[in-house]
Amino acid sequence: MKKILFVDDEEGMHQIFRMLLKREAREGLFSVEYFTSASQCLAYAEGSSSLEDLVILTDISMPGMDGFELLERIREKFPQVPVVVISAHESDVYLEKAKRLGAIAYLTKPLEIAELKKLL
Amino acid sequence: MALAAGYCFIVTMQPLGSSDLFIRLRTAAVNALDLTTPSSGSSVSAFDGSSLLVTGVTLGYMLVLIVLSWIHYDQRRAAESEFQQHRRQLEGLISQRAEELQKKNEELEKKIAEIRTLQDSVVAQKKLASLGKLSAGIAHEIKNPLNMINNSAKTIIDFVNESMPGYVERVSKYLERQEKEYFLEDMNDIKVASEIIVANGARANSIINNMLSQVARRGVQARQVGLVSQVDESLSIVYHTMRALNPFSLEIQKEYDAESRSFNVHEDFGRVFTNVFENAFYAMKEKRRQVGDPYQPVLKIKIQSVPDKVLVLIGDNGIGIPKDVLENVMEPFFTTKPPGEGTGLGLSMVHDLVTANGGDVDIVSEPGVETTVRIQLPKRPQERSV
Numbered sequence: 001m002k003k004i005l006f007v008d009d010e011e012g013m014h015q016i017f018r019m020l021l022k023r024e025a026r027e028g029l030f031s032v033e034y035f036t037s038a039s040q041c042l043a044y045a046e047g048s049s050s051l052e053d054l055v056i057l058t059d060i061s062m063p064g065m066d067g068f069e070l071l072e073r074i075r076e077k078f079p080q081v082p083v084v085v086i087s088a089h090e091s092d093v094y095l096e097k098a099k100r101l102g103a104i105a106y107l108t109k110p111l112e113i114a115e116l117k118k119l120l
Numbered sequence: 121m122a123l124a125a126g127y128c129f130i131v132t133m134q135p136l137g138s139s140d141l142f143i144r145l146r147t148a149a150v151n152a153l154d155l156t157t158p159s160s161g162s163s164v165s166a167f168d169g170s171s172l173l174v175t176g177v178t179l180g181y182m183l184v185l186i187v188l189s190w191i192h193y194d195q196r197r198a199a200e201s202e203f204q205q206h207r208r209q210l211e212g213l214i215s216q217r218a219e220e221l222q223k224k225n226e227e228l229e230k231k232i233a234e235i236r237t238l239q240d241s242v243v244a245q246k247k248l249a250s251l252g253k254l255s256a257g258i259a260h261e262i263k264n265p266l267n268m269i270n271n272s273a274k275t276i277i278d279f280v281n282e283s284m285p286g287y288v289e290r291v292s293k294y295l296e297r298q299e300k301e302y303f304l305e306d307m308n309d310i311k312v313a314s315e316i317i318v319a320n321g322a323r324a325n326s327i328i329n330n331m332l333s334q335v336a337r338r339g340v341q342a343r344q345v346g347l348v349s350q351v352d353e354s355l356s357i358v359y360h361t362m363r364a365l366n367p368f369s370l371e372i373q374k375e376y377d378a379e380s381r382s383f384n385v386h387e388d389f390g391r392v393f394t395n396v397f398e399n400a401f402y403a404m405k406e407k408r409r410q411v412g413d414p415y416q417p418v419l420k421i422k423i424q425s426v427p428d429k430v431l432v433l434i435g436d437n438g439i440g441i442p443k444d445v446l447e448n449v450m451e452p453f454f455t456t457k458p459p460g461e462g463t464g465l466g467l468s469m470v471h472d473l474v475t476a477n478g479g480d481v482d483i484v485s486e487p488g489v490e491t492t493v494r495i496q497l498p499k500r501p502q503e504r505s506v
Contacts, residue, residue, distance in 0.1 A: 012316045019309050026302065 002030040002120065007041045007058040007070065008086070013109075017057075020113050030055075030120060038062055038070035051078050055120075057107075060087040060094060068101060075102045084119060086111065259328045266324055273317035280311040327465070344384040347430065347497075348376055348423060354393035355421070362401045368408055370417045379425035385477070385497065392473050395466040396434050396493045402457070403438025403491060410439065420492075425499075432495040440487035449483065470495075 006017055014034040024030065035041040041056065042065070048054065056074060060067035071083045085098040088109045098106045105119055288307050292300045355372075397419075404417040422433040441449065448454045450471040455464035474481045478498045485491040 012320060015312050015316060019313060022305070022309070 001028065002053045002055055004030055004032045004120075005035065005041050005044060005054060005056045006032055007035045007038055007056065007062070007067070009036050009059065009062040011036060013059070017111065020111060021116060024117065024120070038065035038067065042070060042073055045074065045078060045081065051081055054078075054081045056081060056083045057086055058083065060085060060089075068097060071098070071101045071103055262324075263328050266321060266328065269317065270321035270325060273314050273321055276310070276314040277318055280307075280314060284310070343387040345387050345389075346381070347383045347385045347389070347432070348381050350385055350387075350389050351393050351421065351423065351432065354390050355397055358394055358397035358401055362398075362405070368405070368417065370404070370419060373418065373420045375421070376423040377425055380423040380430050383425065383430045383497075383499070386473075388473055389477075392470045392495070393432075393434075395470050396495075399466065399493075400434060400436035400438065400491070403436050403440070405438075407438045428499055430497045430499060432497070433492055434495075435490055435492035437490045440489055440491050441483065441485040442487050446483060446485055450481075 006014060008014060008017075011034075017034075018025075018032065021030075021032075025032070033044060035044065038058065041058070045051070045054065045056070056070070058067040058070050065073075067085055067087070071085060074081055074083050079102075082104045083102070084105045084107060085094075085103040086107045086109060087094055090108050095106045107115060107119075284307060288304065292303055295303055359370075359372075400419055404419070408415050408417060416437075418437045420433070420435040422431070422435075424431045424433070445456060450467045451464075452468040453464040454468075471481055474495055474497070478500075480496045481493065483491065483493050
């Protein structure tokens with residue numbers, strides 16, 4: 001079963017993400033771990049026994065380590081873990097940067113259920 | 121014929137010895153000399169006048185030539201010296217002119233640079249002003265749909281809290297165990313979702329109110345209050361709020377000159393100073409977080425009256441502002457603070473209020489060392505539209 005690591009400094013987004021994918025979660029397609037900072041997520045990944053089913057979904061603008069830095073670190077340490085970047089900005093600059101750093105997708109808020117489902 | 125001291129010179133116009141007269145004259149002269157000076161030896165010299173005449177004329181001519189050429193030379197010298205003098209004068213005049221031109225050139229270059237700087241700041245101010253106007257316009261536009269969202273979300277919350285529990289209880293009696301669990305979860309999520317809407321709607325609303333408050337207050341006849349008391353009041357509010365949240369010791373240096381105490385400002389300036397103080401405290405709090413105990417935060421406030429203006433200088437020794445950030449700090453929505461800590465409207469509001477009162481605000485900062493916000497206010501109040 002896939003395990004999604006969802007990173008956003010706003011806890012309201014955790015609830016929204018949970019509600020959006022509630023039905024899929026009930027079907028037992030995946031489980032989700034929520035983090036309010038990139039460093040928490042990184043620590044979790046480092047402590048995981050198996051990286052195989054991990055998928056990271058991260059916000060970009062966060063205090064301390066931001067989403068891009070998390071993406072870089074994950075690509076460096078655990079290149080097999082796919083990373084999806086989420087942002088409120090529909091920016092080509094962000095999109096380009098996310099691609100360049102190796103993100104598998106760039107999603108903008110508000111999140112669409114269809115897009116999330118397609119990804120999973 | 122000359123006769124003197126026993127010598128006699130006889131000059132004739134004819135060749136010597138060719139005339140009886142000459143012989144007689146010579147004899148007479150010899151005799152006469154013998155009579156006048158018998159003791160001494162006398163001599164009589166006779167010259168041929170014609171050769172003497174030629175010599176004389178030649179000498180005379182030469183003399184005339186010498187005199188003439190001397191006169192000419194003298195005149196030339198005078199002319200030359202006059203010419204030299206003129207030349208020197210002219211050269212002096214030219215170099216003076218060149219110097220003047222050089223000076224004028226430098227002045228012009230300085231003026232051009234000044235105009236360019238002024239132009240840049242005018243462009244920047246216009247940009248800020250139009251951004252301010254634009255964001256106020258957008259805020260108005262957003263406020264209406266946002267109000268509808270907030271009102272509807274409140275209705276949902278009321279329904280969820282008051283009527284729904286009863287319905288849920290009655291309906292869930294008819295559901296299977298698993299179905300009932302999902303149903304309760306879904307009903308609870310309606311509550312969670314509407315709470316998120318209400319909380320974030322209120323957040324968006326406060327951002328918009330913040331933006332609109334400066335526009336709304338303009339035009340209303342505002343009270344004038346003492347500048348010094350306004351600065352102190354704002355400082356006190358920010359100081360106590362900050363102290364309550366992050367207790368740390370702080371040195372405050374105040375330097376208010378006597379003349380500035382009689383200066384009044386628009387009561388809205390409280391918001392200007394509160395904002396500047398909040399930024400200063402934030403910078404010092406961050407520096408303290410980075411450096412730790414050896415760091416001694418110092419806040420310097422100086423109010424100074426100069427001709428036509430009153431200056432308010434607020435300086436802190438906090439983290440400072442990098443150059444690229446400094447260029448943008450007064451733009452609406454520009455913030456470096458994490459979400460929830462800043463809307464990016466504070467310094468934009470400071471800029472708008474100060475310039476609307478005919479003043480000016482600028483910030484100088486050395487990252488890691490200090491930052492000073494300089495607010496200049498005209499002594500004669502003048503309203504300017506933003």
